[in-house]
Amino acid sequence: MPTAFDRVYLQSASYFMPGEPVDNDRMDDYIAPLNRISSRIKSRILAENGIKQRYYAIDTQGNTVMTNAALASNAIRDCLQRAQTDLSAVSYLASGSSGGDTLMPGFANMIQGELAAPPMETASIHGICAAGVSAIQAAAQGIELGSHRLSLAVASELPSRLFKRSRFASRGYDADFDAHFLRWMLSDGAGAVLLGDGSHQTASIAPGVRIKLKFVHHRTFSGDYPVCMQLGLTADRQKAHLDYPSWTDAEADGALSLRQDIRLLPHLFDISIHEYAKLVRDKWVDPTRINHFLCHYSSEKFIPVVENLMEQAGLSIPRERWFSNLAWRGNTGAASIMIMLAEFLQTKTVKPGEQIFCYIPESGRFTTAYMLFEVEADDQPVAGARTRTVGTSTTSDGSSASASAPISTTPPGDSLSLDADAIAPPHDPAQAPEGLGQLLTELASIWHDYRSRVWRTPLVRTLRERRFETSDYVNWMANWIPQVREGSKWMREGAESLSDAYAPLAALISGHAGEEQDDFKILFSDYHKAGGTEQNIDNLRRNPGGEALNAYLHSLAATHDPIGLLGAIYIIEGTGQRIVPALLPLLKASVPLPPDAFRFLEYHGHNDEHHLEEWLTAVELALDCDPDGSAERRIVDTARRTAALYLMQFHHVKDY
Numbered sequence: 001m002p003t004a005f006d007r008v009y010l011q012s013a014s015y016f017m018p019g020e021p022v023d024n025d026r027m028d029d030y031i032a033p034l035n036r037i038s039s040r041i042k043s044r045i046l047a048e049n050g051i052k053q054r055y056y057a058i059d060t061q062g063n064t065v066m067t068n069a070a071l072a073s074n075a076i077r078d079c080l081q082r083a084q085t086d087l088s089a090v091s092y093l094a095s096g097s098s099g100g101d102t103l104m105p106g107f108a109n110m111i112q113g114e115l116a117a118p119p120m121e122t123a124s125i126h127g128i129c130a131a132g133v134s135a136i137q138a139a140a141q142g143i144e145l146g147s148h149r150l151s152l153a154v155a156s157e158l159p160s161r162l163f164k165r166s167r168f169a170s171r172g173y174d175a176d177f178d179a180h181f182l183r184w185m186l187s188d189g190a191g192a193v194l195l196g197d198g199s200h201q202t203a204s205i206a207p208g209v210r211i212k213l214k215f216v217h218h219r220t221f222s223g224d225y226p227v228c229m230q231l232g233l234t235a236d237r238q239k240a241h242l243d244y245p246s247w248t249d250a251e252a253d254g255a256l257s258l259r260q261d262i263r264l265l266p267h268l269f270d271i272s273i274h275e276y277a278k279l280v281r282d283k284w285v286d287p288t289r290i291n292h293f294l295c296h297y298s299s300e301k302f303i304p305v306v307e308n309l310m311e312q313a314g315l316s317i318p319r320e321r322w323f324s325n326l327a328w329r330g331n332t333g334a335a336s337i338m339i340m341l342a343e344f345l346q347t348k349t350v351k352p353g354e355q356i357f358c359y360i361p362e363s364g365r366f367t368t369a370y371m372l373f374e375v376e377a378d379d380q381p382v383a384g385a386r387t388r389t390v391g392t393s394t395t396s397d398g399s400s401a402s403a404s405a406p407i408s409t410t411p412p413g414d415s416l417s418l419d420a421d422a423i424a425p426p427h428d429p430a431q432a433p434e435g436l437g438q439l440l441t442e443l444a445s446i447w448h449d450y451r452s453r454v455w456r457t458p459l460v461r462t463l464r465e466r467r468f469e470t471s472d473y474v475n476w477m478a479n480w481i482p483q484v485r486e487g488s489k490w491m492r493e494g495a496e497s498l499s500d501a502y503a504p505l506a507a508l509i510s511g512h513a514g515e516e517q518d519d520f521k522i523l524f525s526d527y528h529k530a531g532g533t534e535q536n537i538d539n540l541r542r543n544p545g546g547e548a549l550n551a552y553l554h555s556l557a558a559t560h561d562p563i564g565l566l567g568a569i570y571i572i573e574g575t576g577q578r579i580v581p582a583l584l585p586l587l588k589a590s591v592p593l594p595p596d597a598f599r600f601l602e603y604h605g606h607n608d609e610h611h612l613e614e615w616l617t618a619v620e621l622a623l624d625c626d627p628d629g630s631a632e633r634r635i636v637d638t639a640r641r642t643a644a645l646y647l648m649q650f651h652h653v654k655d656y
Helices: 036-049 068-083 107-115 131-144 165-171 177-184 247-252 262-281 300-312 333-347 437-455 458-464 470-496 500-516 519-529 544-557 565-590 599-625 631-652
Strands: 009-016 092-097 121-126 150-157 189-196 209-220 290-295 355-362 367-377
Touching (some): 009 333, 036 177, 036 300, 068 150, 068 189, 092 131, 107 121, 107 150, 131 150, 131 189, 131 333, 131 355, 131 367, 150 333, 189 333, 262 437, 333 355, 437 631, 458 470, 458 565, 470 500, 470 519, 470 544, 470 565, 544 565, 544 631, 565 599, 565 631
Antiparallel strands (some): 009 189, 009 209, 355 367
């Protein structure tokens, strides 16, 4: 869940761009096309990204004229000057960047040295675009906890050093498309913000107002996807730069080329919009209250992508409220959002009550981040300090945020990570029948979180890492058979518990239960073909997750008008249609079993799409018959609980 702040204020914001602006024609003086192919790529990329000018901290000969620490320091100096304060009042410095000037020590320490700043607490955050948000979050947390009164967050990038012609000379000026792409996208610059608790007297960021940081939401999906943007690996991502005899050899082999796999980018925006939808659902954001939307996108090509996804979710922010300076400041990675925020505040007028919402996607290994600021009148009382309990946070499904599963290392090209059907929710909200858009949007958000958590369970990790054994498959089937056996039973119980008002729905559910009543026999046969030895099916036991799920569904089915069961079916059938087909190729590649040992998984992969179409019909019937308007909420709540319990079933396969 987001990190909320009660007493953190934006005291000042500034940015620093090196040298004079460089337009598209003059780019060739700094990072000229390497050959005819790269020249064509340049024309294509510039036509799409909408960048008209940018800034470089190298000269036309490729010499560095200003270090990254110097860029950051200049942004900090201007930030402090605008606040009419100095470094002696600051006790915390957090930096965010994809790379400083040194491999060691940390970037924040180099900035502190560049500034000749007094002793203070520092944090160096290494990442890509969202690293600037992480720096802001770290600085804000220090203030919220009462450890600091004034904190600085700075983000700075100097990627032009990677793009000068001399770096490609060892490869005969040849490079693959992924290595070409970012040469025309990224540029240099730094941004800084000063955060405070409101007690320190600084100049107002704007006349008559102050700006409060409401929350930061930062979530990474590195366990779900392969690397998209990287520096230090070969093009096939199989070898790291330090694995070569020398960096000269690494350079010659392309391991020091900055690469972007643009084929993966659509997934980044998909997960980002799901996170945004969850923020709205959980009342962290109200799109109707957003007055200013600062959206960090690397290319104007992605404006309609983001806009369409937000519109499909029914959560759009009018285009006239968007602000971006990409066209004239360029894409400066981690520094982009700070540069954007600073320029916005220096050129636009804000009023008390207005909200500023920031969105920052990062393509490295997929991170999405959001920040919300609210403008207050400066004569309004400042929020006082309060005691906060520091400990493990709890997510919306009740699990411990600090106890998340370890991140797996997915082999490049892993079809599980790249399969769009395995990522998409069972029903696309954009194609929802009339009246079902909001329901399918909420269910898609639940699905998105559930699928991501399933991907990181021990069962799926062993599959993805090619450590899955036949005994694991046998154990999984043994756990699963009694769970599947109960499916048609609780569906029939639920149909019998429906009142006469839901007669058409009861008939549909009973028919569906009849279709699936013997499915467990197929699974029992697969279990034997895989080497399972238990002949009496009654001796097989569900694992703790399966037991909990079974008890919950039978209990719910026995209640009056258990409409929420449709939410359970959404998750269960969705697992068969989306997750199982993605697991099956890896499963077949991992265990030496005959094809008829996978009949149940094949069956569900092929048939659950039909079942989900029946589900959609059932939902329409339920809503048509709904006497008190509660059906939609009950379906959503049950889907969320079922997802949590089914996830528990996945978690216990390996250890029960």
